[in-house]
Amino acid sequence: MKKIKLFLASVAALVLVGCGGHGYEGEYVGKMEKSMLGKSDKTVTMVIGSNYMELAGERSEYDTIQVVDNNLVLQKGEKKESLAIVDDSTLSMDAGYMVVKFTKI
Numbered sequence: 001m002k003k004i005k006l007f008l009a010s011v012a013a014l015v016l017v018g019c020g021g022h023g024y025e026g027e028y029v030g031k032m033e034k035s036m037l038g039k040s041d042k043t044v045t046m047v048i049g050s051n052y053m054e055l056a057g058e059r060s061e062y063d064t065i066q067v068v069d070n071n072l073v074l075q076k077g078e079k080k081e082s083l084a085i086v087d088d089s090t091l092s093m094d095a096g097y098m099v100v101k102f103t104k105i
Contacts, residue, residue, distance in 0.1 A: 022065045024048055024072055028091065028102035035098035046102055 028046045032039075047054040052061045053074070062076045071082040072091060083091040089104035 022067055022072065023088075024065075024067075024085075024091065025050060026104050029105050030093070030100045030102040033092070033099040033101045037098060044100070 025048050028048070030044045030046055032042075044056050045054075046056075048065070051065075052059055053065075054060075060076075062074050064073075064075045066073055066075075067085065068082075070085050072085055073080055073082045075081075083093050083102070086092050086101070091102040093100045093102065
């Protein structure tokens with residue numbers, strides 16, 4: 001589980017960018033939907049702010065966060081990552097070997 005949290009924190013540090021006006025600011029709880037690592041009932045908390053994201057207790061600041069083609073695109077410098085927008089209160093992160101679904105709380 002420690003590896004999963006570290007991975008999520010690393011991905012989120014590259015993924016989520018805080019910029020006012022994107023409409024997805026708030027606190028989310030994430031749970032693995034699909035994983036090649038096996039099933040887990042563990043959850044992780046993510047907070048998206050106007051110019052930052054906190055995941056598993058680690059805070060990262062970003063240049064922009066914006067909605068583009070039904071994705072929440074997070075950019076810091078040249079690096080861009082995205083979270084799929086499922087609905088107004090749900091985001092999905094596909095990390096290749098696992099999918100984490102974040103629901104606003």
